[in-house]
Amino acid sequence: MKVRSQTKTILYRGFSLIEVMIAMLILSVGLLGVAALQIQALALSTDSAYQHDASILASSMIERTLLNASALTGINGNLYVNLFDETNLAATASCYTSSGCTSSQIAQNDIVEWRNELQRALPEASATLCFDSSPTTTDCALNTQTSLPLVMKIWWVEKSGSLAINKSHIVVIENIGEV
Numbered sequence: 001m002k003v004r005s006q007t008k009t010i011l012y013r014g015f016s017l018i019e020v021m022i023a024m025l026i027l028s029v030g031l032l033g034v035a036a037l038q039i040q041a042l043a044l045s046t047d048s049a050y051q052h053d054a055s056i057l058a059s060s061m062i063e064r065t066l067l068n069a070s071a072l073t074g075i076n077g078n079l080y081v082n083l084f085d086e087t088n089l090a091a092t093a094s095c096y097t098s099s100g101c102t103s104s105q106i107a108q109n110d111i112v113e114w115r116n117e118l119q120r121a122l123p124e125a126s127a128t129l130c131f132d133s134s135p136t137t138t139d140c141a142l143n144t145q146t147s148l149p150l151v152m153k154i155w156w157v158e159k160s161g162s163l164a165i166n167k168s169h170i171v172v173i174e175n176i177g178e179v
Contacts, residue, residue: 032109050156050167053121058152061129070103079107084129123157
């Protein structure tokens with residue numbers, strides 16, 4: 001009689017530890033990529049919101065300028081352009097009551113109120129309003145020639161981690177005499 005040796009063949013099923021580790025590495029790299037895209041999308045949406053706020057603020061100041069027509073072309077020139085860079089402006093309380101105020105006081109109040117709105121809406125913001133022959137540049141050559149376009153230029157500083165990024169928004173209004 002023959003004795004047969006009985007050997008059992010054991011089949012291993014499942015994953016080895018190295019396969020699981022490689023799969024986890026691939027998954028973690030993919031998740032890091034998704035997180036980086038999410039951070040980039042958040043930064044771009046913040047920038048877009050600041051651009052939108054700058055446009056709304058520029059439109060607001062332009063409308064205020066156009067509504068106070070007597071301040072646009074007076075003996076002293078455009079009062080908004082002349083007063084815009086003054087640092088010690090204060091609002092006139094009588095403009096908020098029934099007694100009223102002059103076009104110069106209205107211009108001064110408009111600028112004070114608008115600057116407060118600007119500081120609330122944009123980080124470290126500043127702005128200028130001028131007649132400029134090269135309105136697409138960021139600097140503003142003070143010029144009193146009303147035949148040039150009236151330009152509103154707004155700057156702010158956007159923080160991105162430890163970096164400070166300067167941003168600007170320029171709104172050009174056509175010749176104020178034609179408006």
